[in-house]
Amino acid sequence: MTKDALLFDLLAKGCLRQEQLKKSILVSYTREFDSFDAIDIFHIGEKWNREQRLFWSDPDGIERVGLGYVLRLTAAGENRVSSIAEQKKKLFNDAIIEKWDQGLSGGPLLFGGFSFDPDNQKTSLKWHSFGDATFVLPEILLTRTKENKSLLTINCLMTKDKKPYEEYKRLYEQIQHLKRPQRKLASLLEEDEWTSTEEHLDEWMISVKKAIDMIQSGTMQKIVLSRTMRVDRKVPYDIEAILKALVEHQASHYVFAFTMGESTFLGASPERLVKKQGTDIRSMCLAGTTTRGKTEEEDKEKAELLLRDQKNLQEHQWVVNMISQVLSSFCQSLVVPQSPSILKAGQVQHLCTPISGKLKEDKTILELVQALHPTPALGGYPQKEALQWIRELEVSDRGWYGSPVGWMDEHDDGEYIVAIRSCLIKNSTALLFAGCGLVSDSTVTEELKETRAKFKPIFSALGGLYD
Ligand SMILES: C=C(O[C@H]1C=CC=C(C(=O)O)[C@@H]1O)C(=O)O
Numbered sequence: 001m002t003k004d005a006l007l008f009d010l011l012a013k014g015c016l017r018q019e020q021l022k023k024s025i026l027v028s029y030t031r032e033f034d035s036f037d038a039i040d041i042f043h044i045g046e047k048w049n050r051e052q053r054l055f056w057s058d059p060d061g062i063e064r065v066g067l068g069y070v071l072r073l074t075a076a077g078e079n080r081v082s083s084i085a086e087q088k089k090k091l092f093n094d095a096i097i098e099k100w101d102q103g104l105s106g107g108p109l110l111f112g113g114f115s116f117d118p119d120n121q122k123t124s125l126k127w128h129s130f131g132d133a134t135f136v137l138p139e140i141l142l143t144r145t146k147e148n149k150s151l152l153t154i155n156c157l158m159t160k161d162k163k164p165y166e167e168y169k170r171l172y173e174q175i176q177h178l179k180r181p182q183r184k185l186a187s188l189l190e191e192d193e194w195t196s197t198e199e200h201l202d203e204w205m206i207s208v209k210k211a212i213d214m215i216q217s218g219t220m221q222k223i224v225l226s227r228t229m230r231v232d233r234k235v236p237y238d239i240e241a242i243l244k245a246l247v248e249h250q251a252s253h254y255v256f257a258f259t260m261g262e263s264t265f266l267g268a269s270p271e272r273l274v275k276k277q278g279t280d281i282r283s284m285c286l287a288g289t290t291t292r293g294k295t296e297e298e299d300k301e302k303a304e305l306l307l308r309d310q311k312n313l314q315e316h317q318w319v320v321n322m323i324s325q326v327l328s329s330f331c332q333s334l335v336v337p338q339s340p341s342i343l344k345a346g347q348v349q350h351l352c353t354p355i356s357g358k359l360k361e362d363k364t365i366l367e368l369v370q371a372l373h374p375t376p377a378l379g380g381y382p383q384k385e386a387l388q389w390i391r392e393l394e395v396s397d398r399g400w401y402g403s404p405v406g407w408m409d410e411h412d413d414g415e416y417i418v419a420i421r422s423c424l425i426k427n428s429t430a431l432l433f434a435g436c437g438l439v440s441d442s443t444v445t446e447e448l449k450e451t452r453a454k455f456k457p458i459f460s461a462l463g464g465l466y467d
C-alpha cells in the first residue's frame with residue numbers, strides 16, 4: 001500500500017466509526033515528507049487560505065507550519081482553560097491517530113492561546129478574532145524535527161456529510177500543491193514607507209509614576225505595565241518577510257505567527273512559560289533587563305552590571321519565588337539555580353533563571369499553564385492585586401500580548417511561551433507591545449528607555465534597522 005493509500009484507508013475507517021458512534025471522528029495521519037522551507041510553505045498558504053495559517057519555531061530548531069484549520073476550539077471568561085481542556089478531551093476520544101514512528105513529534109497538535117486577562121473590560125475589536133481562548137487544529141501540518149526530519153500531518157474531521165474518497169482526493173491535491181513552492185522575494189520595508197507612533201505615552205508615564213509611588217508606599221511589591229507602538233505602512237504587511245527576518249535574526253527565540261481571519265499575531269519571544277514532556281517539566285524566570293553593548297566587551301560589561309544590579313535582581317526574584325512555589329506543588333523534585341544567568345534577546349539582555357522538575361502525578365500541560373499565568377514577569381506581585389491595577393492603569397487592551405501561547409498533543413504534553421516581543425498586524429497596521437516590571441527602585445525615565453529597547457527586535461523585523 002502506498003503511503004497515501006493508507007490515508008484513504010484511515011478516512012474510510014473514520015467514516016465507519018462516525019456512522020457507528022454517531023459523532024464526528026478525528027482522523028490524523030503523519031508520515032515522512034520531502035525536505036521543505038517553512039517560510040515557503042507558509043507562503044503557499046497565502047494563496048490557498050491566507051486567513052488560516054500558523055508558524056512556530058523554537059530554540060531547539062523545530063519548525064512547524066500549519067495550513068487551513070480543521071476546527072477551532074474557543075472559550076470565554078473565567079473557566080476558559082477548563083473549557084478548552086474539556087473540548088480537547090472530547091475531540092481526542094475515539095480519534096484515529098496513525099504515525100509511522102511514535103517517537104517523532106508530528107501528529108494532531110492543537111495550537112493557540114489565551115488573552116492576557118479575561119476580566120479586563122477593555123475588549124477592543126482589534127482582538128475580536130482571537131478571543132479569550134482559541135485553539136486550532138491545522139488541516140496540514142509540516143514539522144521539521146530536531147533531527148532535521150520532515151514530517152507531514154494531515155488532520156481531518158469525519159462528519160456525517162463527508163465521503164472518504166472525496167476527502168482523500170481533496171487532501172491528495174493539497175499535498176501535491178505543497179511540493180511546488182514558489183518563492184516570492186521577501187521585501188522588507190523601505191524607511192520612508194512607514195510612520196510610527198508611541199501611543200498614549202503621557203498617560204502611560206503618569207501610570208508608571210503612580211505604580212512606583214504605590215510600590216514605594218508598600219501597598220504592592222511589583223506591577224508590570226505595558227504600552228503600544230503603532231507602525232503604519234502604505235501597503236499591507238508582508239507576513240512572510242517579517243517571519244523570515246525574525247527567524248534569521250532571532251534564531252534562539254520562539255518565533256510564532258497565528259493568523260485568525262484578517263489579523264495575525266506574531267513575535268519572537270525569548271520566554272518559555274512551561275514545557276511538559278511526560279513527567280519532565282521546564283520553565284523559565286525571565287525579568288530584569290539591560291541593553292546590548294556596541295562591542296563584545298561593552299556587552300559583557302553591561303551583563304555583569306545587570307547581574308549585580310539590586311533593582312533588577314529584586315524585579316527578577318519575584319518571578320523566581322512565584323514560579324518555584326507554583327511548580328513545587330506539582331513536582332516531586334525541582335531544580336532552581338541559586339542565582340540568575342544572562343539571556344541575550346536581540347537588542348536587550350535579561351536575567352534568566354531556568355527551572356526544571358519532575359511531576360509527582362499525572363497533570364496536563366493546561367493545568368500547569370493555568371497555575372502559572374500570569375507570572376510576576378507580566379502581571380506583578382501579589383498577583384490578584386497586580387491584575388486589578390493593570391486593568392485600571394493601562395490604556396491599551398493587551399489582547400494576547402503577554403499571554404500563554406503554544407501547542408499541545410494528544411497526550412497533554414506541549415509547550416507554552418509568554419507572548420512578548422510581539423505585535424498584532426492587520427493589513428497595513430501593526431500594533432507593537434512592550435512592558436516593564438516596576439519595583440520600588442524603578443524610575444519613569446529608565447522604564448521608558450527599557451520599553452523602547454524592547455520594541456526594537458520586532459520593530460526591526462517590520463523593516464526598521466537592526467542595531
Ligand atoms: C513585559 C516584557 O518583558 C518581561 C520579560 C523580561 C523582562 C522584563 C523586564 O525586565 O521588565 C519583563 O518582565 C516585555 O517584553 O514586554
Ligand SMILES: [Mg+2]
Pocket residue numbers: 287288289315436437450
Ligand atoms: Mg525590567
